[in-house]
Amino acid sequence: MTYILPPSLDAYIEQHSSKPDEHLQQLDRETHLKVLQPRMLSGAVQGKFLEFISTMIRPKRILEIGTYTGYSGICMAKGLVEGGTITTIDINEELSSMVRRYVDAAGLTEKFDIRTGDATRIIPELSGPFDLVFIDADKRNYSRYYELVIDKVPAGGWILADNVLWSGKVVEEATDKDTTAIRAFNELVQADERVENVLLSVRDGIMIVRKNG
Ligand code: SAH
Ligand code: CA
Numbered sequence: 001m002t003y004i005l006p007p008s009l010d011a012y013i014e015q016h017s018s019k020p021d022e023h024l025q026q027l028d029r030e031t032h033l034k035v036l037q038p039r040m041l042s043g044a045v046q047g048k049f050l051e052f053i054s055t056m057i058r059p060k061r062i063l064e065i066g067t068y069t070g071y072s073g074i075c076m077a078k079g080l081v082e083g084g085t086i087t088t089i090d091i092n093e094e095l096s097s098m099v100r101r102y103v104d105a106a107g108l109t110e111k112f113d114i115r116t117g118d119a120t121r122i123i124p125e126l127s128g129p130f131d132l133v134f135i136d137a138d139k140r141n142y143s144r145y146y147e148l149v150i151d152k153v154p155a156g157g158w159i160l161a162d163n164v165l166w167s168g169k170v171v172e173e174a175t176d177k178d179t180t181a182i183r184a185f186n187e188l189v190q191a192d193e194r195v196e197n198v199l200l201s202v203r204d205g206i207m208i209v210r211k212n213g
Pocket of ligand 1: 041042043066090
């Protein structure tokens with residue numbers, strides 16, 4: 001279960017980060033027991049990171065692209081201001097009842113707008129502004145998602161994109177479609193004068209983008 005760092009350092013990082021709530025631990029366990037590709041779940045360290053980022057921003061509205069079993073969305077929702085909401089999109093309709101169950105258990109029912117369908121179709125139907133966007137769905141559409149959301153983010157707003165180091169493949173010889181798409185996304189952000197950005201080596205790499213004021 002390693003992305004970039006040696007497993008011993010990943011373990012050390014986890015041992016020195018606050019533990020997730022009981023409901024998140026249970027969601028992690030149930031995902032590993034019942035759902036395909038549990039490696040996609042954010043997990044304890046990235047989840048706490050997303051919670052902290054959201055708490056620092058204090059967004060009124062969050063957009064998440066790629067809900068999976070809801071772990072990252074629940075973490076980010078903890079930072080919403082009173083009355084704030086998170087819209088989260090996933091194409092996999094088999095997951096939505098599990099997401100709903102954990103959102104309810106976390107006491108976040110009123111804050112969640114759970115959408116099922118292709119994000120490339122759903123995002124154009126959403127009206128912004130979104131103070132915080134988390135891009136974490138299919139890697140081949142990252143650049144498209146970025147272009148679809150950028151005008152819905154206000155000046156000073158934030159976009160996070162996950163897995164932008166793609167287990168290190170971005171600097172290797174790999175020429176598969178996902179790696180190529182992630183490299184193209186990182187180039188797009190780096191060249192975009194509308195934003196400033198920093199690529200952090202947290203877990204599988206997180207690009208943090210701030211829209212200029
Ligand atoms: N954010 C989650 C993990 C997301 S995994 C977490 O950190 O816990 C990526 C998800 O993107 C999968 O659940 C997959 O179904 C979804 N996905 C893939 N292609 C999509 C598309 N075109 N539109 C919406 N969701 C998509
Ligand atoms: Ca991810």
